[in-house]
Amino acid sequence: MSDSAVVLNPPAARSKVVPREETQAKLDARSRAAGLIKPAAQYTVADRLEEQAARFGERNFLIYGGRRFSYAEVDARANQVAHALHARGLRCGDVCALAMENRPEFFFYWFGLAKLGVVVAVINTHVSGRPLTHALETTGARAAIIGEECIENFALTPHRPAQPLYVVADAEKPARPEHRAIASADITGDVEGASRACFPRDGRAALRAEETMLLIFTSGTTGLPKAARYSHMRWMSSGDVMEVTLGATPEDVFYCCLPLYHGAAATSVTSTALKAGSSIVVRRKFSTREFWHDVRANGITVFQYIGEICRYLLNAPPQPDDRVHSLRCMLGAGLSADTWTRWLERFGPIQVFEGWGSTEANTAIINVDNYVGSCGRVPDWNKTNFRLVRYDVETESHPRDENGRYILCQPGEVGEGIGYIVNHPEIGGGRFEGYTSEEATEKKILRNVFTDGDAFWSSGDLLRYDENGYFYFVDRIGDTFRWKSENVSTAEVADALVDYPGMELINIYGVQVPGHEGRAGMAAIVMQPGHAFDPKTFYALTEARLPRYAAPQFVRVSSAADLTTTFKLRKVDLQRQGYDDKAFDDPLYVRDDAGATYAPYSLEALERAGLPPFA
Missing domain, CATH: 2.30.38.10 (Luciferase; Domain 3)
Known part of the structure; x- marks a missing residue:
């Protein structure tokens, strides 16, 4: 600094x-690691891949189902991509969109484009229409590499920018012929027939570490997402720092179950595993049913979580072998103190590296000493x-x-x-x-x-x-709002109520109330299959856990949650609909303090609560 x-x-x-010695030592080591790569260094992600391929050669880098790809094999496949796309006209400094689900080819094309010095704009595999057009326009992509499994999104987006669309075959999810027809070319054969020899470095030789390597879109919980720049330097430094923090070694096996277009999977997991010479088990998408099977079958030692993933796993029925696994640590964000405690009690003493930051952040905090509920500590403010x-x-x-x-x-x-x-x-x-x-x-x-x-x-x-x-x-x-002259944190209310029996998810937000200052709290909840909402039990939990002003005034029992594809809760539509019972079909309840319950929505229930009809 x-x-x-x-x-x-x-x-x-x-x-x-009072600094703890181990905490300070780890943080000092992190600081040293973070300063290794200089902005002007002509050193890129492609250079690191080639170095690690030479160093770790035949060690497994990617594991996908029954397929295993060594460091040398991933590097060779990336070379093939670089040769094939160079022949298609892509050059250093260009931007190329990449829309592909989690599979080995994602890494081959990503690293192959890096060998060309091309900036990769990773596209959400679930967007089409205006959001997809927005993503392509804001990145200025010269071309798009599209996994066959995502081609329908482009076919359903007629007003996208004009650029070559190169499709990559996917035997698991073949596309309909009419959707495939929009592609400029299927480049699967071109890549398979291309040279595996190291792609010449000349084209990217002048590329500096400080220049952009990835464009990663923010989650878009409040509107169209923004494309955040991620440099070669920041990506590699993330791996340097997390290798020290996690104590990662070539014996570690990382689990990649979050989408690769999301910052966590594309940055922390991949950069750390590459730096440490570790393996990555890749899954198409997170599965509660398959999670522990994957961990045990592959000897997974590290996984990156989002708080919702841990709640899904805790909601699954307990099993006799819950503590029989290879996980030694996990890193992520959004783990409440209650969920954290329940996780350790059920699955054993796993080191939890809860952190705070974001894709575009220039600073971060991380909990390196397993202090439950905290996202980290600053032992020395001068550092x-x-x-x-x-x-x-x-x-x-x-x-x-x-x-x-x-x-x-x-x-x-x-x-x-x-x-x-x-x-x-x-x-x-x-x-x-x-x-x-x-x-x-x-x-x-x-x-x-x-x-x-x-x-x-x-x-x-x-x-x-x-x-x-x-x-x-x-x-x-x-998200924080004021009600009855008090500040109410939606996250803290959700954390207080997250263990309501039989509940799958809870989303807390503030809604406008005519004639009242501030906003009233509202909870949209999703119950687990076979469980029904009990208004008296829910009321009792709010009384035990929350001050009256923070307790939700309304409860909406939804059949499904409005989530982003990275398990973040959306609130915009819910806030707009408020407690207007004509705007949705979900059962709606109003807090009834006199009856110590939540009463079914009616004008009488509103009157008892001292609240006006929605306007």
Whole structure:
């Protein structure tokens, strides 16, 4: 980090933090690892792949079903892709879209394009129509590589940009002939017949580590997603850091069950496994039924989670062999303290590396000492560009001190996590690489925060930390709302109610109430098959776990949750529909304090609750 990053005054509570030796040692090692790759270095992901293929040769890199691909084989297949696509006119600096489900070919084409110096824009395999057109337009893709399993999405998008569409065969999910007909060419045969010899480095020789390697779209929970830039340097540094954090070795086997177009699978899992010489077991998509079978059959030792995945697995019926497995650690985000505790009790002492960050983040926190419920700790504020500043959810602004500067949070205060933006030619850490849209990039930058001319990345996330320096995710800005003059965190309410018996999922959000300030809490829940919603039991749980103002005023019992393909809950449509019983067919309930229950929706129930009809 540059000297200018250190002038920030850390929170006064840092003197109360007593660093743990193992925590500090790990974090120091992470810092050293993060500084290994210089921005101007002419060193790319393709170079790392070739180095590791020479080093680990015949060791398994990818495992998919009954197929195994060594490091040398993956490198050779990437060479074939590079030769074939070079013949099709792709050159260093071009952007190529890649729409393909989790299968070995995804890696072959990704790494093959990297050998050309081509930027890969990974496309959500579930989008079509306007979202797909938006993705292709905002990345400026010169061509698109499409897995046969995804060609229908393009066929159903008539107004997409004009560019060559190259289809890659998929024996597992063959496409209909009329959909295949939109492709410019099937390049499967071209690639299979291409040379396996190392593709010449000349074309990418001048490519610097700081230049963009991937374009990864944000989850799009609130609208059309943005394409975040991910450089060669940041991708490889992620692997360097996580290798140290996880203690990864060539004996480890990673599990890739999240979609590869998502930041977690495409960055942390792949970069770490490649750096450590580990193997990756690839699954098309996450399956509750197959998860533990995959772990045991392949000796999987590390997997990356999203909080919802862990809840799905905990909702499955207990088995006698729940603790008979090879998992030693897991990394991810969104694991509540309750789910975390239940996970360890059921599946045994697995090291949990819960973290906080995002695809586009220039800073991050990670829990390296298994402190339940926390997303990490800052033992030394002089060694991080992360800061937590006060945020007023009512005015949706940052309070300022008498000098017009942002105010650092003290222990227990909720604020926004921000990251000092480092702009130095010799330093890679702390850079904010932004999006393909300059306007979207600028909207995420806070300026003149603590000193004139400084700049910070705005995460949009609310966090807090305790007297020992442990941080906890609170909510997304915009999800936290005010009711009866109190701030209500949707994430904290959901965490308090997540173990309601028989419930599969819960989504908490605020809805507008005519004539009332703020928003009233509403819960959309999905029950597990064979379980029914019991309004009295749910009411009793809210009374035991939540203050009255935070308890949901409405409950909507849905048949399915509105999830992104990376298991993030959408709230936009739910908030718009509010408690308008004419907008949906789901059973709707209103909180009834007098009856200690949630009553079926009616005008009488609203009146008893002191709430007006929806308008």
